[in-house]
Amino acid sequence: MVGSATSNDGVLNVNDAPAITTQPVNVTTNPGTNATFTVAASGTAPLSYQWRKGTSPLYNAGKYSGVTTTTLTITGVADAEEGNYNCEVSNMAGSATSDNGVLTVNDAPVITTQPISQTKNLGENASFTVAASGTAPLSYQWRKGTSPLSDTGKFSGVTTTTLTISDVADAEEGNYNCVVSNMVGSATSDDASLTVRDVAPVITTQPVSQTKNPGENATFTVAASGTAPLSYQWSEGTSPLSNGGKYSGVTTTTLTITGVADAEEGNYNCVVSNVAGSATSDNASLTINDAPVITTQPVSQIKNLGETATFTVAASGTAPLSYQWRKGTSPLSNAGKYSGVTTTTLTITSVAATEEGNYNCVVTNMAGTATSNDASLTIGASFTLSGTKNDKDGGSVISTPSGISCGIGCQTYSASFGGSVLLTATPDTGASYQFIKWTGDSECNDSVQQLTNPITIAMSANKTCNAVFDRAPTANIEVRTIPDGAVTPGGTPPMPEITERVDYVLKSNALDPDVGDILTYVWEATAPTGTQANILDTLPDPKSRLFNVITPPSTTSEVVVKVTVTDSYGLSTISQLSIRALNFTAPVAREIGICMPAVSTQWRYFAPQKNSYDQDTLNLTGIYLLTTFQNGNPAWIFPTDGVAKHGNAAKENQQAKFWADSSTWKTGLEDDYERGLYTIYRTPDTSITASARFFIRLYLASAPIDYCGPVPGSTKLGPNTGEWYFLADTKNFRRDLSVRGTIMAPDGIPLSGVIVDGGPLGEKVTGADGTFLFQNVNYGLNYTITPSKDEYCFTSQSRTAYVVPPGEEIHSFTATAGSCS
Known part of the structure; x- marks a missing residue:
């Protein structure tokens, strides 16, 4: 093993995500102001900020700024900016979003x-x-x-x-x-x-009627609602009043009338007006108590000793009226002979000299008093009442009180009275008398009182009162033939029988038992269907009438005639008679006479009018032979065809006869003629002057009886003639006639330019159709029509046009070229 080495220290940094430490705060502000939202956050830097509205990121633009900072600013806020705002804070470790900060913008109203x-x-x-x-x-x-x-x-x-x-x-x-x-x-x-x-006036309080004595003041008040201002106008009836004289307050709610008299009596009302209309109050009457006025004065009395006297007064005025009778100036009381001393009638019984004097009545009411005239009571004076009966046997006249007692046979009466008299007339009904009326003076001459029976007469002077009695006339009817002869009754029951279709005479043998009466007669006739009973013209004797009956052939009819006879006092009697008309087999010719009035009264003077024939009518009876004359010479006669033809001397004695149906004239002898209205047509002659006298002479063929009698102004038609006169004025004769014609050449072609001379009608010139026309021509006259044109001759050279109805004369001419020699 080699060995070891130790590295440097390595640092571990852990980034912190953002955390919101200060939330944005809600903002409320007015429009137009600025709003800010602020946020604070922790976390590993760098921190970034993003403001949002809702979930929408904002940008620095418009109203927004600071959108990526801790503070968002919104300038000039308005409703559009209202909403929720938040901020998202972020770093490399993460992000955090703030709460919403609400922006509220206040709204104006x-x-x-x-x-x-x-x-x-x-x-x-x-x-x-x-x-x-x-x-x-x-x-x-x-x-x-x-x-x-x-x-x-x-x-x-x-x-x-x-x-x-x-x-x-x-x-x-x-x-x-x-x-x-x-x-x-x-x-x-x-x-x-x-x-x-605006509310029109409404009368809320009506004026109230007033009764006032003369001289007092009267007020009328009205109240009304409605839109103010209200105006007021008082009226009497429909006549607006004005402030003056006796009137005041005429444009206020209260009208005052001072010293009222009868002239202010009437209905008063108020018209209340505003912008919305008017309202008229009810009428409120103003009645003025009328002081008494004597309307009937008491009347003086003349009484006999022991009689009863009454005095009566009448007065007008506002009731109640009180009455107090006085003798002179001394009020009377209901005692002794006096009664009714506080009424309208004072009665004094059993008058004596101590009651003589003047009496009057004092009439009183709330408005005053009135004293009647004095009426005197006179005792013991008497006056004479006298009278006459028109017929001493007509009845009796007696008086109350007694004094007059005029019975049958007594003609006149007279007695003296004081006071008043009741006179009674009693007719003698056993002799068919009736009381008619009183005549005389005073009451007996009054048109109403003179018919009163009994009648009261005030004897304030001597008076006359006559009694008039009357009896109705008697009447009966008989039928007589012409000439005069009674018609004998026959058949069952017996009655007058007539057998001819001719005129008979009805005669009323009327008798008025009282001398001096004038009788009037009204005749009537009735007949079965199909039969005519005719009462005809008045005869000179007013008691008689002509009468005839027309029945169907072979028919017997019963007719009734009646006459009402009335006397001067209006008393009348009716008499009637049944007559049997036996089967008339055929009309019978019978000649009778007539009564002709005095000359010129039967025909009237007249001037014929345009568009009508000149005519008149006669009402005649019988057969007549007629000849007409102009100025004393024969002129023309009555024609047979109804249109008059011009006469001449040769026809002077031609005879004509009336025909029954009033439409034509016939010559010769004819049967079946009757009375009636007959029309005579005549045409003027060229010789008639502007005003010529004509007359018709009537010859009576035969008149077996004259029943005219001695009537003044009438003339009997017998063997002599009678004449009626009339005037004709030619200038007014009919002028709606015409004369026309055509002038032709020989080849039948109309000739124009011809002068046609019509004399008094003037001249016409033919046109292309060759015609001429004269209009408005008098009928019945002769006109000479003469054509002329240079180098033409006419056939005829002239023509005479005589124009008669129906109204047009046609005269044509033929023209030949060349001389007429």
């Missing part, structure tokens, strides 16, 4: 729920609420606009999330907001508006 606008009625409560986020603690401050509120008066909760406003009014209207604050900053909510609804 943020409004998360805005307050909401409110609309409230007057007097309600309103509340506004806000919600905000942000780092606590948060503080709240409510504001109105920009003015902070305090918990006082109507406001509460001004530093909480909810603001309460109690009993809102217009003063609280506005915008409200809340400022929310913390250590970081503040946030202001949106404005929320408070709107207080």
Whole structure:
């Protein structure tokens, strides 16, 4: 063995892994500030550091610095930097990670729920609420606009999330907001508006009706609720009042009326207004007590000794009215002869001279008094009441009190009375008398009192009161033929029988038993269906009428005629008669006469109008031969076709006859003619002057009987003629007619440029169609139509146009070239 050697010492070093000795501390800071986290560790050096946010390593950039040192710095922190920070410490032996250090960044307030606008009625409560986020603690401050509120008066909760406003009014209207604050900053909510609804006035106390005496004061008061300010306007009815005269306070809650009188009576109301509207109070009436007014004065009395006297008064005024009768100025009492002394009627019984004097009544109420006029009571004076009966046998007249007693046979009566008299008329009903009326003066001449029976007459003077009695007339009917002859009754039951379709006479043998009465007659006739019973024109004798019956062939009919006869006093009698009309087999011709009025009364003067025939009507009966004359010469006759033709001397004596149906005229003799309205047509003649007189002469063929009688102004038609006159004025005759024609060449071609002369119608010139036309031409006149054109001759050279209805004349011409010689 060689030997040994000893080495140097070898050192063994054991590295220590890192150990965290100081943990990073949580940091809370406001945004924008700097935050630092620090760590301390032991372990074999060198130690290396790496800061992390969570598990993410950080780098020295942006807000971060010191990320590989013991101290991490974060500048200008914000919410993005919030989180957990730790540090990993390492060496060759290992690593250690610190605890997390938490970075918390405080948040400024943020409004998360805005307050909401409110609309409230007057007097309600309103509340506004806000919600905000942000780092606590948060503080709240409510504001109105920009003015902070305090918990006082109507406001509460001004530093909480909810603001309460109690009993809102217009003063609280506005915008409200809340400022929310913390250590970081503040946030202001949106404005929320408070709107207080305006409330229209409401009448809470109505004015009360008043009743006042004249001269007193009246007040009306109203109360109302509603949004202030309230304005007031008092009115009478619908008329606004103004302060002046008797009125004051017209724009306040209380209206005062001083010294009231009737003029202020009426309904009063108040209109209360504000911005939201108006309200009208109920009407309150002002009634003025009316002082008494005498409306009916007591009337003076004249009484006989021992009679009873009454005085009556009437008064208006506010009730109750009290009455006090006086004699002169001395009040009366209910005693002895007096009663009703405190009523409207004073009664004095068994009057004597001691009761004579003046009486009056004092009427009183709360508003005053009124005294009636004096009414005198006179005892013992008397006046005469006299009268006459129009018919001494008509009845009796007696008086109460007694004094007049005028019976049958007594004509006049008279007696003296004091006071009043009751006069009674009693007709003699056994002799069919009736009382009609009183006549005379005073009461007996009054249109109402004169019909009163019995009648009371105040004898304040001499008076006349006559009694009028009357009896109804009698009447009966008989049927007579023409000429005059009675119709004999026949058949069963017996009654007058008529056998011809002709006119008969109905005669009323009316009799008025009282001389001087004027009778009037009303006739009526009734007949079975299919039969005509005709009561015709009035005859000169008012008691009679013409009468005829038209029945179907071979028919017997019974007709009834009735006449009502009335006298001057309105008393009437009705009489009726049944007549049998035996089967008329055919019409019978019968000539009768008529009564013709005085000249010019049957025909009227007239001027014919445009667009109508010139005509008039006659109401005639019988057969007539007629000839017409113009200014004394024969002119034209009545035609057979209804359109008049111009007459001449040769036709002067032609005869015409009325036809029954009122539509045509017939010549010669015809049967079946009747009375009726007949129309006569006539046309003017060229010889008629502007105003010419015409007349028609009627010849009566035969008149077997005259029943005209001596009536003034009438003329009998017998062997002589009668004339009716009328005027015709040519300038007003119809002018709606025309004349026209065509002028042609021989080859049938119309010729233009022809001058056509129409005399008074003027000139026309033909056109391309060769025609001419004259319009508005008078009918019944002759017009000469003459054509002319140079180097032409016409056939005929002229034509005469005579224009009659229907209204157009046609006249054509043929033209030939060359001279007419």
